[in-house]
Structure formats: C-alpha cells, structure tokens
Amino acid sequence: MKKYLVLTLILMLSLTLIVGCGNSGSNEGGESGEASKKVELAYVEWATEITSNNVVKVVLEEKLGYDVELTSVGAAAMFQAVAMGDVDGIVAAWLPTTHNSYVDKIKDDVEDLGVNLDGTRIGLVVPKYVDIDSIEELKANADKFDGKIIGIEPGAGIMDKTEIAIEEYGLDNFELGEGTGATMTAALADALKNEEWVVVTGWSPHWKFARWDLKYLEDPKNIYGGEEQIHTIVRKGLKEDMPEVYTFLDKFNWTPEDMEKVMIWNEEEGADPYENAKRWVAENEDKVNAWLE
Incomplete structure (x- = not known):
C-alpha cells in the first residue's frame, strides 16, 4: 500500500512540475515573457539617430520594462530590416525628401506612424x-x-x-x-x-x-528640398504583438531643441549617449509621461 502511495505522490509531483514549467512566464499571446519584452530597433550611426534611439531605449527600458537592442546598420539596410520584420521599428526616416527613395520601396510592407520631429x-x-x-x-x-x-x-x-x-x-x-x-x-x-x-x-x-x-548654401534648383520631418516607421503586426510599445512609438515626439541639447552632451569627452538620454528623460518628465499616456 505504501509502495502505491509513494508512486502516486511522485506522479502527482511530476505532473505539477510539468504544468508549472509550461505556464512559467507565459502571456496572453502564448509567447514567453522574456521574448515578448524584447524590442529591436535599427539606426544609422548619425549624431541625430544616436541621440533619438538612446532616448527611446531609455524610456522603453526604464519606464516600460523592456529589453531594447539597438542595431547599427547602413541607411538602405535600416529600411530593409523593418520591412522584412527583422527589427520592430526605426525612428530615423527623413521625409519627404532625404529618404523618400527608400521609403517608397517599402511603404506597402511597413506602417508609418508619422512625425517624431518637425523642422529638419x-x-x-x-x-x-x-x-x-x-x-x-x-x-x-x-x-x-x-x-x-x-x-x-x-x-x-x-x-x-x-x-x-x-x-x-x-x-x-x-x-x-x-x-x-x-x-x-x-x-x-x-x-x-x-x-x-x-x-x-x-x-x-x-x-x-x-x-x-x-x-x-542656397539651393535654387531645390535639389535638397525644404524643411523636412523625421518619421517613425514600424513593422506590420507590431500593434498586435506589442501594443504598449506601439502606442509609445506612436506618441514619441520632440523638438529640434530637445535633440540638440542631448547631442551637445554627447560631444563632451567621455560622453555616454545612454546616460545622457537618461539625464534628458529625468529632466523632462512631463513630456515623457505624455508619450506614455
């Protein structure tokens, strides 16, 4: 009798461990919590994009609890990566002139969330x-x-x-x-x-x-266009997969003066763009909170 009781207890314990492991870290989408909390962004090593991407990274990590990976690539590869779904988004599309040729090729495969900075x-x-x-x-x-x-x-x-x-x-x-x-x-x-x-x-x-x-220099032939805006572009499906991330990226918007302030900090000797982004976020809580509403 004791033998059967011991076997029954072992079987019950085993089933409990299996079920527990199967449910560990799960979310409504059925993905692991770790996987669902990772965000990937692509950018080019330009001073503007180093600045904006680190601010986005700080907000996603410090305010929303995500793990953010920034991948530095060339301009063409940046747009291709978001179109293919290899990254979740970019905050570096200069439109309507500078990057129009890139965006025109991928516009049916991505979602343009609109302007995040006006006056470029x-x-x-x-x-x-x-x-x-x-x-x-x-x-x-x-x-x-x-x-x-x-x-x-x-x-x-x-x-x-x-x-x-x-x-x-x-x-x-x-x-x-x-x-x-x-x-x-x-x-x-x-x-x-x-x-x-x-x-x-x-x-x-x-x-x-x-x-x-x-x-x-004045440009009478208007080769370079007039004032532009920087747009946020995300992969299709981001809204369904990570609605919190999508909403923040949709609301992310700041001014040239905001960006230039952080860029100046980044040019100081030994500067850390991530730490400077944290400093700007701490000094601009009202603006950041508006992005997270």
Whole structure:
C-alpha cells in the first residue's frame, strides 16, 4: 500500500512540475515573457539617430520594462530590416525628401506612424566667413575648396542628393568624398581652425550649428528640398504583438531643441549617449509621461 502511495505522490509531483514549467512566464499571446519584452530597433550611426534611439531605449527600458537592442546598420539596410520584420521599428526616416527613395520601396510592407520631429533640413554647408551664398557659386570657386565636397557614408540620402546636385549644377570640377558623420565634422573643425574654405554635406538638427557659425548654401534648383520631418516607421503586426510599445512609438515626439541639447552632451569627452538620454528623460518628465499616456 505504501509502495502505491509513494508512486502516486511522485506522479502527482511530476505532473505539477510539468504544468508549472509550461505556464512559467507565459502571456496572453502564448509567447514567453522574456521574448515578448524584447524590442529591436535599427539606426544609422548619425549624431541625430544616436541621440533619438538612446532616448527611446531609455524610456522603453526604464519606464516600460523592456529589453531594447539597438542595431547599427547602413541607411538602405535600416529600411530593409523593418520591412522584412527583422527589427520592430526605426525612428530615423527623413521625409519627404532625404529618404523618400527608400521609403517608397517599402511603404506597402511597413506602417508609418508619422512625425517624431518637425523642422529638419539638409543641404551643403559652409562656414559663415565663406563669402558665397549659393550652390551656383561653387563651380567658380572650386580651387578655394580644393575641389572637394566633404561627405558622409555612401548610400545616405544626403549623399544621393549631392550626386544629383553635382550633376544639376554642373560641378564637374568637384569630387564628393565619402566618410562618416564623425570624419565630416573633423574635416570641418580643421578648416575652421585656419579659416579655410570648406563645404560639407550638412543637416539639422546637428550639434555643429550650436558650436560653430555655419550657413546653408542656397539651393535654387531645390535639389535638397525644404524643411523636412523625421518619421517613425514600424513593422506590420507590431500593434498586435506589442501594443504598449506601439502606442509609445506612436506618441514619441520632440523638438529640434530637445535633440540638440542631448547631442551637445554627447560631444563632451567621455560622453555616454545612454546616460545622457537618461539625464534628458529625468529632466523632462512631463513630456515623457505624455508619450506614455
């Protein structure tokens, strides 16, 4: 009798453990709690996107309890990743001009949540002491610029627009150099030290406008477009899979002044973009809470 009782207790204990393990961490969607709390975002290593993505990461992690993975990729790959569902979203689509060619290819496979920052701009930028004011004047002054336009990563929207500008304005005596946002600002800083003429691919918001006296060259042919906005784009199905994340990303919206403040902090020696994002979130509780309503 004792033997059967012991076997019965062992069987009951085993069933309890199996059921318990099967239910551990489950949620309404049937996914594990750990899997459902992970958010993946793609971005390009531009100062603007480093800033905005870390603010989003801080809010999702510190306020909503998610584990956020930021993946740095090229511009084309960023849009492809969200279209394929490899990442949950991006907060870095400059529209209607800069990234239009990318977005146009994937618009049926993603959801555009609209503007998260209004008042951006792209174009060719020079120091204010450079005494020309229009792209049309570059050709006649190519020697003063050493025949170079300092660019960033190949494939970036502003690089594509600059290739068009070179053709449309007949700048066949200029070469568009490739690099990164960091190498572009380094070249700009070196030229400013000696008051040399330099022209770079530029965009705002960007910390360089707060640090130095710069100006956009006028663009009579409107190659670079006018003022733009940065949009948030997410994968299809995010609303059903993670409604809390979807709602926050839909409400996320700040100003160029907000972004530039954090960007300046990020340029300080030894700066940690994540810690600076935490600092901004702590100093702007009302704005952050509005995103989470």
